[in-house]
Amino acid sequence: MAFGRKVTIYLADGAPSGIRHVEIANWSGQAIACPRSRLNELKDWSEAQRPGVYFLLEKQTAETGDRAYIGESENVVKRLSQQDKNQDFWNEVIIFTSKDENLTKGHIKYLESRLTAISIEADRYKIENGNTPTESLLPRADKDSMEEYIHNLRIIMGTLGHRVLEPIKVVESLQNEVPSKPKLSRFIFNFSIRDLNATGQQTDDGFVLFKGSDISGKTSKSMPGKTLSIREKWIADGTLVPNGENFKLTKDSILSSSSYAAVLVAGTSRSGPQSWIDENGRSLKAVEEILLAET
Template sequence: MTNRPQTIQIFLPTGSPTGVKEAELTNRLLKAMYFPRTAMEDAAKRDIAKYTGVYFLFGTDNNGENKVYIGEGEDCWERIKSHHRNKDFWTSCVIIATKNDIYTKTEAKFLEHVCLKEAKEVGRYITTNDTGSKKPSIPETRIYDLEDNFETLKTLLGILGFPLFRNGAQKETESREYFYCKGKEAKAEAILTDEGIWVLKDSIANLEETKTAGSWVIGMRQKLKDSGVLIQEENILKFAKKVLFKSPSGAAATVLGRRASGWIEWKDKNGKTLDELKRK
């Protein structure tokens, strides 16, 4: 979907900016409710909790990797209460339904199927669903409506801080900015986005850290090794998949195995640094 200006309305039922939030695009059918697991009691009081729709349970694993469980329900709250008893990993939940509760069970299952399929393809979060979601039979005319709803759903999740379906390393506009970081054996390629800097799959990092790398560099690289992102191949480390870094310096330090200023180390194809292009 092409990016365009939109108006979002966010309501804080308890007045707390870290508690329950209800979000909607003013001219769209869907509505979302976010709540931390610690605010189950407050969330249960909201009408949308009991609507027919889809829900997302977000958390992390022991390596700090983002995880999500995607489900649906005629009464979402009944399903979420069950997960509260039986699933440990999640810390936050988002429920998405129509503002006037008009989804049928079949329509909710269709959205669950689309969400799970797309989440697996994008790969930003580890999906914890034990099985896939079978695509239900639904009239063709309704499919187009629900696919349009899915675009709104993606926007609402992103607004609430969960860019589950956003692949920052894919083409979002016609111009992508590529940058390169090199040193010793290292040779990495990255794309700069409004989220941070994506180091691309098959980029190469130095195998060893320098003596002055510091614990944060060593720890950051070890975490990526433990999660299978950085794989050793002979005398180098290779990125097994694309990785988003919030700062250019974090990305450069990971690639080079030392303390580094990413604003200087990342350069475009003409040799101009990020500092020259973005800060001056």
């Protein structure tokens, strides 16, 4: 059953963009987020001079994409001084260590391997690791402890604005759903126009256009400039591949609104809330209104 979590963020100098120390109530793990420009200040943080894993992150835009590198070290700050010379793309680091001495070399190697694999599968960021590190062998109890650590790590990464570990498509278990409070993300919507068929889902961070959806090969002057630039980028990077006179989407892809998704599919200006229809024939707008009325 889903339940709330208390996350505490300490702003070391009162600035939301400075060094932040993050904790979850009743968890022995901890995180430190630091902009690259303040890296030298981490030498004063004992929390960062422990065994742990870290994310080097470059946050860009929906059009250009984001990048990340995942690493581990028995002394994260010392390792980061080397990464500062070897990796030049990142502008923020997030470090995960433990408040106690229970994270061993085997644990952090396991975490590095699992986090790299999860990030690659989520396919939100371009992962700069050359390959997925080998997963260390741990006793079953230790593996379960590390999986719990990853669960909490996901929460903190998302809280800090990096959903590198989160799959784009929402797949929720029914047992995590409160029957009287259905979520919009549980609804799957379809849009058909001419010979084009697409499927999608409204999630917390945008509208997901599902892999296999059709995208019009033709465009009109009524298309917003942003959708044209997204379309061109997707063609260039292989997210869209030719399919007869049209295109086919090769992976689940997120857009900031349902209207952008509908415009890309149709090739003309469209209203997303009116265009996307669920299995019961209701528009996205109608479903939103029903859910709002039930609150």
